[in-house]
Amino acid sequence: MTPNGTPTIKKAPAALAVAATGLRKSYGDKTVLDGIDLAVPAGSVFSLLGPNGAGKTTAVKILSTLIGADGGDLRVGGHDVAADPQAVRAAVGVTGQFSAVDSLITGEENMLLMADLRHLPRAEGRRTAAELLERFDLADAAKKPASTYSGGMKRRLDIAMTLVGGPRIIFLDEPTTGLDPRARHTMWRIIRELVAGGVTVFLTTQYLEEADELADRIAVLHQGRIAAEGSAEELKRIVPGGHVRLRFTDPAAYRSAAAALREVTRDDEALALQIPSDGSQRELRAVLDWLDAAGIEADELTVHTPDLDDVFFALTGGTRTATDAPADAHQTEETAR
Missing domain, CATH: 3.30.70 (Alpha-Beta Plaits)
Known part of the structure; x- marks a missing residue:
């Protein structure tokens, strides 16, 4: 009750797009992830920072069902990663460190291939491909081989392919590595637009400025554990x-x-x-x-x-x-x- 006697209305906690408790992964005698906890609210940007080899990519691969965990309770999009991996795959898109673009075919053909992999009907696949190519400023280059694209264009195509099927959770593993500053800022704009549309972005990056610029919350991964977590301003104060x-x-x-x-x-x-x-x-x-x-x-x-x-x-x-x-x-x- 409030002081004037009216009932207190409690806000429901924000739904979690990604929830991990006790996530563990080892390769032989090397522990990569040592029982980490992650909580990513839907519609936010969460950034995982860490030195090279800290386990950022391993975490992304586990949460997107590409590899299995050794332990932990993991839920993505409300689905249990271990028990219902197909539902997780239907809910997420993944852009890895290395482009998934096939340089031997055109940008449009790459998009249509992804639509086929997502089992979209042909007409819907063509419509989705055209809309995304236009959205990512690739319509003029759609009929050209991807081998002729710049690094920034290939990265935009990579993310456009990830969005085929309308995933609400996107894992971006170092999406701007190797891009020049102009292309990097273009990617930042795209990420902001995705989040404004309600998409959740789980971002790993080697650029601290990028996390500062984009992320609602940041976790620093070190020696298999989360060393600190908070907003950029909260982390700076420590x-x-x-x-x-x-x-x-x-x-x-x-x-x-x-x-x-x-x-x-x-x-x-x-x-x-x-x-x-x-x-x-x-x-x-x-x-x-x-x-x-x-x-x-x-x-x-x-x-x-x-x-x-x-x-x-x-x-x-x-x-x-x-x-x-x-x-x-x-x-x-x-x-x-």
């Missing part, structure tokens, strides 16, 4: 290290600032100070106000906030270098005054 960096060219100004500021890390060689910060406008304004009040002018001010790269390296034990992320991805640099 990693310390946000800071404001002040750099000086005047040694006297540097010494004055270092003496006056608390909780500051000094770099005497670079004449730079690092102040812990969450990167918020409020904290940045406080630093600028303090500089003004003290009559101190820094020559450069840089704000750094943790990003998914920081989360990934912290959770998987890697070491981040200056070349691991674009210089402009999560930093701003300006003259202090």
